[in-house]
Amino acid sequence: LMYSGGENSAPFLDIAEPAPRGHVPELAGKKIGERSGGYMLMKPLADTVAELGIDVEYDTRIRRLVVDDEDRVVGVLATTYGKPVTVRAARGVVLATGSFAYDTEMIDRYTPRLSGRPGAAIEEHDGIGIRLAQALGAELAHMDASEVAIFGDPQMMARGILVNGRGQRYVTEDTYPGRIGQATLLQNDNQAFLIIDETSLEEALATESATPFFRFQPKWVAETVAELEAEMGLPAQTLQTTVATYNQHAEHGTDPLLGKKPEWVRPIKGALACFDLRGFTAGFTLGGLRTDLDSRVLHVSGEPIEGLFAAGRCTSGLCAYGYVSGASLGDGSFYGRRAGKAAAAG
Ligand SMILES: Cc1cc2nc3c(=O)[nH]c(=O)nc-3n(C[C@H](O)[C@H](O)[C@H](O)COP(=O)(O)OP(=O)(O)OC[C@H]3O[C@@H](n4cnc5c(N)ncnc54)[C@H](O)[C@@H]3O)c2cc1C
Incomplete structure (x- = not known):
């Protein structure tokens, strides 16, 4: 079982004791996207229908x-x-x-x-x-x-910050990606930019559980936040204020604004990459x-x-x-x- 719904992230982790409830199926010949949870669910159902002789x-x-x-x-x-x-x-x-x-x-x-x-x-x-x-x-x-699903790598999102079209953070980055997707599409005009520094990006990509999906190039890279802010076309001081506020608390390992867990909080320093996640949502x-x-x-x-x-x-x-x-x-x-x-x- 895994935490698949943001149970162990803010604000839920303070409301109830987090319980993992998402299934990580184990089966012989597992192949993600082809023969995994759906197969494991449907095969016994289909077999039972056949065994009982039900007309289909x-x-x-x-x-x-x-x-x-x-x-x-x-x-x-x-x-x-x-x-x-x-x-x-x-x-x-x-x-x-x-x-x-x-x-x-x-x-x-x-x-x-x-x-x-x-x-x-x-x-x-x-x-x-x-x-x-x-x-x-x-x-x-x-x-x-x-x-609303968002096609971003959770390992990268948790280590970086997500900002909207005004350069402001709007959601806990270590939460359930579906929650991030809803906050992005429904409340922030589908504007999402993932900002992450070089050290954190390298760490995310080297993680054992790193996904093979969602691998693409950043839209902008910059040496400073001011430079990135200008590249993104944001008004002066918007992104700089966001990063300065985040870093001020991150120095102490906290995120009082949105409650990201301490294990993911660290000051954003040095060279930066910005992944443009506008339009990276889909839903049912x-x-x-x-x-x-x-x-x-x-x-x-x-x-x-x-x-x-x-x-x-x-x-x-x-x-x-x-x-x-x-x-x-x-x-x-x-x-x-x-x-x-x-x-x-x-
Ligand atoms: C990529 C992806 C990942 C997902 N991951 C998860 C997950 O991890 N956990 C989770 O809970 N959900 C997940 N979902 C959502 C979940 O799979 C679906 O919402 C769920 O299967 C819907 O079940 P259903 O029985 O309502 O519809 P379906 O299982 O789609 O069945 C509807 C059936 O009705 C048939 N039908 C339609 N119109 C007619 C008609 N006029 N006459 C006769 N038959 C008709 C269709 O052909 C279809 O076979 C995921 C969905 C996607 C796309």
Whole structure:
């Protein structure tokens, strides 16, 4: 387990005893990005489906929900290999169609900060499940919430300082990168510059756990902060004030402004590099259908829509604005199981 959500950084480490909760999967033949956590999660699920002899229909896209005279959901209209099909649902329909990260119209309307940015999701996340349920009067929640990844090396960010377009620090650099991404895109106009001195940069690159990803050249290098400030086109004294304030406290190993942990705090000295992280964010949406504890989709009246359940990113999940890695899989697995049980009992 690892600290994957900023649990051991400010302000959380003073609120609760930090507990590592992110999974670092161990499996034979592990290959990051190809055969890792996702594989380890899906393989047993797929094997169990096969062992139980459950019917699976591939390449079947849902188009409409079907209701009876009492407005109970009793089936779906879909397309299988291009041909229309109808499916009768004896006990209920569980929507698990993902987010709306790839529906431009919905992104523009609900999460405009993500407009024009790459979606950290698969292209099938087109919001269809949300739209279909809306057509039956479903309630939505937290439609403006989004996860935001930032493509920066945590080892480098923790050792440097991140400043916005005004040359000011705005987030604890040793926290969960998703938190840095949200602070960058949602609160600082997607302006992020990582400033790090030569000594710290060399140390970050030599770290055993250094990532092979996020390796690129700095946009500017300079011998002094004043020189870097001018190169970046910042008003005189803005960046110099930021670094002077940071260094004043860093001499004593503290960061009273934002609370970076002492192990990462050191004065910025000597030759400097500045990595331009503007536009280095991507996200997926976190809002969706309002559901209850049994994953029943709620109508705007507050009552459940009979026969309709939903789980995963097409619902408004547990995390909303305070997204942490793992919360997505939790929303899918926990509420998927609740939905299955509730539907089976229907
Ligand atoms: C690079 C990356 C890293 C991530 N890392 C983590 C992590 O470490 N921890 C974590 O918790 N989350 C992580 N996530 C997020 C997480 O993987 C997703 O949010 C989660 O898988 C969504 O689950 P879901 O069941 O809602 O949707 P999905 O697993 O995407 O399933 C939705 C399914 O619905 C299908 N579908 C869509 N439309 C239709 C239709 N009309 N008819 C029929 N089927 C349809 C799609 O084809 C898809 O198979 C990561 C995501 C990315 C992109």
